[in-house]
Amino acid sequence: MKKTVGMVFMVATLNCWAYQDEPLKLFDTSRNQSNKVTIVWEQSQDVGAACNRERQARGLATFNFAAQSCAIVSSNADGDTCKIITAQKTTQAILGHETRHCFQGAFHQW
Numbered sequence: 001m002k003k004t005v006g007m008v009f010m011v012a013t014l015n016c017w018a019y020q021d022e023p024l025k026l027f028d029t030s031r032n033q034s035n036k037v038t039i040v041w042e043q044s045q046d047v048g049a050a051c052n053r054e055r056q057a058r059g060l061a062t063f064n065f066a067a068q069s070c071a072i073v074s075s076n077a078d079g080d081t082c083k084i085i086t087a088q089k090t091t092q093a094i095l096g097h098e099t100r101h102c103f104q105g106a107f108h109q110w
Contacts, residue, residue, distance in 0.1 A: 027100075029103075033104060037080045047069060068094070069090065070085050
């Protein structure tokens with residue numbers, strides 16, 4: 001039972017990570033990986049599966065938790081393309097958070 005509770009807590013904590021942002025907190029744009037990105041926004045009924053399917057198609061490791069949204073950047077000769085996947089009903093904060101990933105990559109570790 002303790003293992004189950006621990007695993008549920010860990011998964012819940014990982015899922016909450018993306019939503020711990022302070023929406024009005026300023027951040028440094030000098031860390032942008034690009035300032036020109038084409039964004040494609042996909043809405044899905046099963047966000048976790050859609051994110052993992054997209055990550056797998058690009059040779060990336062799949063998430064080991066139920067993602068509530070994701071942004072996946074790919075580069076080619078025409079520039080960077082970023083696919084954002086969210087639920088069919090989402091928030092401005094989630095969309096903004098994922099858009100920041102499009103420009104800054106894995107900014108959580110900063």
